[in-house]
Amino acid sequence: MTRKLERLGTLNEQDRSALRDLPLTARRTAAGQHLLREGEDSTTCYVLLSGYACRYKTTSAGARQIVSFHMAGDIVDLQHLLLSRADHSIQAMTELTFAATPAAELKKLVQSHPAIAEALWRDTLIDGSVYREWVLNVGRRDAKQRVAHMLCEFAARREKAGLGSPASFELPMTQDDIADATGLTNVHVNRMLALLAAEGLIARDKRHVEIEDWERMCEAADFDPAYLHALAA
Known part of the structure; x- marks a missing residue:
């Protein structure tokens, strides 16, 4: 978490020390398990340490819409600093290791350390930028672009x-x-x-993917990484 926040802002040793003192409980969960379900009350924020998770919402008929993917270093559910009721679900896509911290403790940390507050605010703004791109992807890109764009974003975020x-x-x-x-x-x-794969943009073996030509893939996907803001740094 400290490494991620240092990409998002300038922290001093007092900030780092305060982050080290934050009460964190490490947990592990299997693929398919939920950290949180829509409609539940929560007073906890989560930092992903390894593995991958997604956030999703469902319609009244049970259709699922994934609204974001998350990976190691991501801090999910900062909304619980101010909003206690979950408006979406968080599910592990792989075996997942994460750290849970009481929202009240993180809120106190934010109030006493402006640099940490600014870094978390910047992280939230980037999340908003990514959400807007996802709306564009689902609403206006064709099927090939949607899938290619998702792969490009995943690859770029994973590298960062x-x-x-x-x-x-x-x-x-x-x-x-x-x-x-x-x-x-x-x-x-x-x-x-x-x-x-037929167009020579990717090579695939089950879940293993190789992007054969990054520039052509970005062009095919209509992928411009500017909206990621290089994830701040």
Whole structure:
């Protein structure tokens, strides 16, 4: 968490010491398990330490829309500093290790350390920028662009988090997850992945993906990483 906040702002030794003193409880959960369900009350914020998670909402009929993917270093549910009721669910997509901290303790930390408050505010603003891009992706891009854009964003964010090269990676999400993130069917996602491979943009072996030509892939995806704000640094 400290490494991420230092990308988002300038922290001094007092700030770092205060972060080290923050009460954190490390937990582990299996893929498919929930950290939080929509409608629950929560007074906890979560820092992801390893693995991948998603946030999602469901319609009254049970249809799921994934609204974001998260990886190591992400601080999810800062909203619980001020809002106690969850308006979405958080689910582990892989085995997940995370640290839980009481929202009240994090709120006290923010109030007494302006640099930490600014870094968390910047993180929230970047989340908003990513959400706007996801709305554009689902609402206005065609099927191939939606899937390609999701892959580009995942690769770029993964690299920034220090998790490896954007050219080659394992997808933590299933085709059902990709479908629920892009507003497509599982069958349509499979066709788009096959099309991207046929066009020489990616090579795929089950969940392993290699991006063969980053510039062409970005062009095909309509992907401009400016909205990520280089995740602040």
